[in-house]
Amino acid sequence: xxxxxxVIDDEYGVRSGIRQILELEGYAVEVAENGRxxxxxxxxxxxxxxxxxxxxxxxxxxxxxxxxxxxxxxxxTCMITAYANIDTAIAATRQxxxxxxxxxxxxxxxxxxxxxxxxxxxxxxxAEKLRKENEANxxxxxxxxxxxxxxxxxxxxxxxxxxxxREVVLANQVMAxxxxxxxxxxxxxxxxxxxxxxxxxxxxxxxxxxDQPEQKVAELAIGDSIFFASVVTxxxxxxxxxxxxxxxxxxxxxxxxxxxKPRFIRTMVHEFRSPLGAIRSLIEVATEKSLGDKLxxxxxxxxxxxxRIDRLVELIGELLSLSRIDLERTANASEPPTDVATxxxxxxxxxxxxxxxxxxxxxxxxxxNLPRARIGDEDFKTIxxxxxxxxIKYCREGGNLLVSAKQSSGKILVEVADSGIGIKSENLPRxxxxxxxxxxxxxxxxxxxxxxxxxxxxxxxxxxxKIEVESTVGVGSVFRVSLAPVS
Ligand code: ADP
Numbered sequence: 387x388x389x390x391x392x393v394i395d396d397e398y399g400v401r402s403g404i405r406q407i408l409e410l411e412g413y414a415v416e417v418a419e420n421g422r423x424x425x426x427x428x429x430x431x432x433x434x435x436x437x438x439x440x441x442x443x444x445x446x447x448x449x450x451x452x453x454x455x456x457x458x459x460x461x462x463t464c465m466i467t468a469y470a471n472i473d474t475a476i477a478a479t480r481q482x483x484x485x486x487x488x489x490x491x492x493x494x495x496x497x498x499x500x501x502x503x504x505x506x507x508x509x510x511x512x513a514e515k516l517r518k519e520n521e522a523n524x525x526x527x528x529x530x531x532x533x534x535x536x537x538x539x540x541x542x543x544x545x546x547x548x549x550x551x552r553e554v555v556l557a558n559q560v561m562a563x564x565x566x567x568x569x570x571x572x573x574x575x576x577x578x579x580x581x582x583x584x585x586x587x588x589x590x591x592x593x594x595x596x597d598q599p600e601q602k603v604a605e606l607a608i609g610d611s612i613f614f615a616s617v618v619t620x621x622x623x624x625x626x627x628x629x630x631x632x633x634x635x636x637x638x639x640x641x642x643x644x645x646x647k648p649r650f651i652r653t654m655v656h657e658f659r660s661p662l663g664a665i666r667s668l669i670e671v672a673t674e675k676s677l678g679d680k681l682x683x684x685x686x687x688x689x690x691x692x693x694r695i696d697r698l699v700e701l702i703g704e705l706l707s708l709s710r711i712d713l714e715r716t717a718n719a720s721e722p723p724t725d726v727a728t729x730x731x732x733x734x735x736x737x738x739x740x741x742x743x744x745x746x747x748x749x750x751x752x753x754x755n756l757p758r759a760r761i762g763d764e765d766f767k768t769i770x771x772x773x774x775x776x777x778i779k780y781c782r783e784g785g786n787l788l789v790s791a792k793q794s795s796g797k798i799l800v801e802v803a804d805s806g807i808g809i810k811s812e813n814l815p816r817x818x819x820x821x822x823x824x825x826x827x828x829x830x831x832x833x834x835x836x837x838x839x840x841x842x843x844x845x846x847x848x849x850x851x852k853i854e855v856e857s858t859v860g861v862g863s864v865f866r867v868s869l870a871p872v873s
Pocket of ligand 1: 837
């Protein structure tokens, strides 16, 4: 594309003369005879070079220059004037003029100036392009750096990077806390110094220089926690090893859970095996005809076996409930909220025969106009049923029960209190564990499998509620459930 030149001069002769000279040399030339025309052309066309006469009929050359400047044009400019003096030169330079061409000038002078200005414009453009690229690169680099830094900082895992000289070049907050130092303190610290404290022998071994495979993993104990540690060697573009990245994921809870599972299965097997053994012995009395040929003497044995089978069926039902709650994990949000007064009345009614059988005095107090509770009806009844069932079982005959529901501190508080045998304070923390039962003389003859409270706790907590217990041996217990109301 030819270099585009705009010639701004009010004298026709000068304009056309310049145009002729430039066009002969292959330049694309437009002319303007005043400032207005020049600005119109500059607004609609791109020019590489503008030759501006100092004195124009409407606006003078300096004002035109300042208008061009405010338009941030890339055009290189040259002022043509017959009255070149130092003041004009200074004023024009302030407005950003690139060159001066005093009149009269020869065609060669003109061509020399235009060529220089065209080159000047090209250089200016290239410099601008480079500046923009540089700016964009710096911005990208800064963004990338801060993104990486905040990513590493926000990681839940501990991260540490060492260079080839085995100095720490990065450690996030989690790692620093683990090593008992600040991330900045760790920077450039030799790794052996960073790991000099007690309890990091495992990490030192993992990062030792003797063997350096691409990746090493191990499970390590640091203090009371168990970590899954991984060391990866990272490389530069040329393939050379630059350093190593150590990450530590806290797997204490996972390990604990993994250890819980076999314990749970062992207890479950025991819970099945002992009643099955008892049922077999009871049936054997009949199959071996130990009590003669008549059916009558065997009936109490068969009834006991039947009772044991009932307990086993109950156990299977509770185990299924437990696994269903664990599988669902969160409560079904689409379940309609519970009308507490109705649900309490229905549940208590269901237990009336048992209450009567144990001659208990049961009081039900439900505050009027309670809001609905944010929990499904079935779940609510299972919770209350379990608590009430326990209160009845663990109460002495003729004792007292109180079931109440009220609003307290923005929650719905449901309480089940009994004047029963109570719970030893040292057992309270374990009360909600699966299969936990207090082994006391008073509980020996009371049926149960230790799953009820585990189910209750899970149901309460998965709706965001809380369960607490207060108990005194020989005096009684209070189980307190707080649930969110529907606002
Ligand atoms: P269980 O089927 O044995 O009743 P739970 O999980 O319901 O199982 O209760 C666990 C244990 O907590 C019971 O075995 C009992 O020792 C104790 N417990 C629960 N509720 C009461 C209560 N109201 N009074 C005294 N002890 C209780």
